Amino acid sequence: MREIHVIGIGAGDPDQLTLQAVKALRDTDVFFILDKGEAKADLTGLRRDMLEAHIPGGGYRVVEARDPERDRKAGGSAYSPAVGDWRSARADIYERLISEELGEEQTGAFLVWGDPSLYDSTIGILEEVLERGRVVFGFDVVPGISSVSALAARHRTGLNRVARPVQITTGRRLAEGFPEGVDDVVVMLDAHQSFRAYADQDVDIYWGAYIGTPDEILVSGPLAEAAPRIEHLRAKARERKGWIMDTYLLRRRPDES
Ligand SMILES: C[S@@+](CC[C@H](N)C(=O)[O-])C[C@H]1O[C@@H](n2cnc3c(N)ncnc32)[C@H](O)[C@@H]1O
Numbered sequence: 001m002r003e004i005h006v007i008g009i010g011a012g013d014p015d016q017l018t019l020q021a022v023k024a025l026r027d028t029d030v031f032f033i034l035d036k037g038e039a040k041a042d043l044t045g046l047r048r049d050m051l052e053a054h055i056p057g058g059g060y061r062v063v064e065a066r067d068p069e070r071d072r073k074a075g076g077s078a079y080s081p082a083v084g085d086w087r088s089a090r091a092d093i094y095e096r097l098i099s100e101e102l103g104e105e106q107t108g109a110f111l112v113w114g115d116p117s118l119y120d121s122t123i124g125i126l127e128e129v130l131e132r133g134r135v136v137f138g139f140d141v142v143p144g145i146s147s148v149s150a151l152a153a154r155h156r157t158g159l160n161r162v163a164r165p166v167q168i169t170t171g172r173r174l175a176e177g178f179p180e181g182v183d184d185v186v187v188m189l190d191a192h193q194s195f196r197a198y199a200d201q202d203v204d205i206y207w208g209a210y211i212g213t214p215d216e217i218l219v220s221g222p223l224a225e226a227a228p229r230i231e232h233l234r235a236k237a238r239e240r241k242g243w244i245m246d247t248y249l250l251r252r253r254p255d256e257s
Contacts, residue, residue: 002102002137005109006116006123008144013212014050016145022054024142028109029060032097034067034090042243046213047111063101065093087121091128099135108137115146118168119188147211147247148186155206155220159249160184174250183252193234195250199227202253209237209246223250 005024010016017025031051035044044064051060068089102108110122117123126139148168152159160166167182171190178198179185187194195205203223207230210216217237219230238244 002098002104002135003107004098004126004137004139005107005142006126006139007109007111007142008115008146009047009050009111009113010145011114011147011150011212012046012210012216013145013150014046014053016150016212017050017054018142018144021142021144024109025051025054027107029106030102030108031060031062032094032101032108032110033062033064034093034110035064042241043113050111061101063097065097068093087125087128090121091125091132094125095129095132095135098129098137102137112144113147115144115149116141117143118146118148119170147188147208147245150211151186151206151208151247151249154208154211154216154218155249157206157249159186161251178250178252183254185250186247187250188247190246190248193227193231195223195248196227196231198250199224202255204251204253205230205248206251207246207248209234209244210241211247215241 005028007021007024009021031047033044033047048062051062068086098108112120112122114120123141129135130137148159161184164184165182166184166186167179168186168188169179171187171192171194173179174185174187174190174194175192175197201223204221205223205226206220207226208216208218215237217233219226219233234244234246
């Protein structure tokens with residue numbers, strides 16, 4: 001039977017590939033690399049470098065495919081169907097890759113940015129392909145170091161405070177309001193710098209872009225002071241590279257009254 005590894009490869013630093021991930025890389029015949037947009041060339045190059053560094057002697061095949069673009073303009077109630085269409089368009093591609101590019105007895109792998117459990121649809125898409133029943137395979141998941149873990153480590157901080165919860169959310173959600181019942185919020189997928197709405201509150205920010213790569217930028221401090229700096233650095237970096245990936249932790253300061 002065909003086997004698939006879903007391998008978390010870390011958020012950018014090749015040294016953050018785990019030993020388990022390296023074993024899975026070496027066990028793979030065909031790598032499927034899906035990317036899209038401006039970041040494609042950079043991120044695909046990084047994955048190829050990882051393969052070259054960790055699979056001495058080669059002997060594997062790389063199949064690149066273009067990810068369908070998601071309709072990001074669809075807001076409000078249209079958001080979910082847009083995501084649904086996008087997932088099934090991706091499922092079509094995955095199904096074709098597995099049935100046409102992977103031999104019956106071979107092992108394939110999807111190299112997933114960060115950790116596959118966090119804001120990544122690879123596992124869900126593979127399940128959808130299996131449900132369709134046109135191609136049969138087994139799959140396992142190798143965890144990776146997420147951008148969230150990498151962010152906390154680079155800022156030498158924890159995500160939660162003692163016995164307190166932490167919430168991981170998106171820029172879109174943060175724009176709807178600071179989550180209730182939590183004082184520590186990690187924000188991903190934020191194209192609009194939604195943190196700006198909280199600059200007048202007693203909040204600290206720990207921000208990082210391109211974490212783990214040579215382009216890494218880190219800023220931390222009271223949000224009121226850090227926000228304009230982040231906006232400036234973010235705009236400059238985005239202009240220079242053409243794309244940006246950033247993540248941040250917002251931490252409400254304890255009420256001292
Ligand atoms: C589709 S999600 C994938 C998350 C990934 N599975 C993970 O575990 O980090 C993409 C988001 O991850 C964050 N991200 C991924 N890599 C990053 C990096 N090297 N530096 C900063 N943020 C990163 C950004 O918030 C970006 O918008």
